[in-house]
Amino acid sequence: MANPGGGAVWNGDLHNHRKQSGSLQKLTFYFLLFFQQNGKPHFYHKPIVESFEEAPLHVMVFTYLGYGLGTLFGYFRDFLRNSGIEKCNAAVEREEQKDFVPLYQNFENFYTRNLYMRIRDNWNRPICSAPAALFDVMERVSDDYNWTFRFTGRIIKDVINMGSYNFLGLAASYDESMKTVKDVLEEYGLGVASTRHEMGILDKHKELENLVAKFLNVEAAMVFGMGFATNSMNIPALVGKGCLILSDELNHASLVLGARLSGATIRIFKHNNMQSLEKLLRDAVVYGQPRIRRAWKKILILVEGIYSMEGSIVNLPQIVALKKKYKAYLYIDEAHSIGSVGPTGRGVVEFFGLDPQDVDVFMGTFTKSFGASGGYIAGKKDLVDYLRVHSHSAAYATSMSPPIAEQIIRSMKFIMGLDGTTQGLQRVRQLAKNTRYFRQRLNEMGFIIYGNEESPVVPLLLYMPAKVAAFARHLLNRKIGVVVVGFPATPLAEARARFCVSAAHTREMLDTVLENLDEMGDLLQLKYSRHKKSARPELYDETSFELDD
16 A cells, blocks of 8 residues: 555554463454655554453353342342331432432432442542552541441551552652742642633643644644543534544543534444444445435544553554545544553554554543643644634633643653653653553463553453452552442443553552452452453454444
8 A cells, every 4th residue: 555645554454363472362463564764665563462351151150140139139228218117328309209300310320329339438539649659548437338438537658559540650749840830830820710712822821732733743732621521522513413423332431422412423333343443434435324315524433542441552553544445534532542652652643653644633631641631632733723713612611720731841841851851751661661561460360451461551350349349448458549440431240440550650569569469369269361362352353243223
């Protein structure tokens, strides 16, 4: 496939290889990319190694059995509450409004009341320090089975932080490197008190936007004060009625909300499945809009760089090839991948050695690798100029706080080496090193972990709800802070712990966590891996399938 512009292209061939890494069987995909350097073709061989091992049958049986027993006891307790034998602490419909539309969904309220509430103490834990490699947690207890909490006044010091998105360790306590942030705070204050359309554009915003564009190697960029709103408020400005959105089934809620608010038609393709995506693209081109059969005004593909619940990395070379073949637009959310993957931390485009011109809309957030808040949209100047006028965030949302903008500028210059040091690059490399080490050790222990071997987001499958609670509680007692995730953020039977590796983690910290995980795996019998290839990667080999509406 020729590329007159000199950008990287995928050669169109996909070869499946089963690779033994230790004793863990994985599925490896190899992409042969070429791009031009100094006018000469250069070939780049990039393996993608991802693991989605399925659980043994008995684990799934016991998982569903656990939910079944919990549901039975839930109905029994609801009977006791309705009979007045047990006090009901949950929100209920008022008797005088019984004929109105219900405020509370029956099953969701049932699940919260009888299942989630029993293990609620594992979420929303308050911390009282910077979310660095070590942080402090405020101890709390409940006297009414997690309906309410009270603080004991005790602080759990120096807990190893394995849950925050502090990939490069830039969210830390104040030191002299943050002096510029302090100076901006003294000069500009905390708030802007205006929108971008009115009096909310500062020189710091312009400086940041120019720096983001330079960092991503694109023409222009625009920054926003909230990462979630960067997706949900800008997608409706890009597409609308008569347009088609093709969205990965595991996309973040902000992408889903933005797509729904746009009024465009939405079709879902299976996660990272190119056959599924191509079928939808082909049908969209052939059949056009339903009923009227006119061509779609736009076809927009929505994907993420790193999927935060699966730890997988988007198959960008294939998607770029498909979007070029079918003349679609590509919108990529790099909330978790910007700063955390790629040789110099510039995200999945750099990770695969592709040309930034191949992506139409770059989106990312400053909340992870940059230790700040907010988000950006980047790409061609025409795109950014259009959003400056039509974005709901620009028209109605308060501009980014000046100290936040300076923190991002400081962090980005640090990563790019514009501070005169190579410490930023060293952190990017240290993150990659820590990620590979942590994932390899978990694999060797026999845990089932999901995702790409280069992803710093590491989901460890727990499955059973009782083990989810025990896992988090025991680790906190050992001064290790983890995030556990369950339904509805994951499928009902795929509850998990999600570790976020950081460049700030020392080898001693990681070894401490791994030693405790090894003990917890034996105590709770969590080492489910039988080194079987999962059904999930087999999606790449599908030639026919049915899609749910």
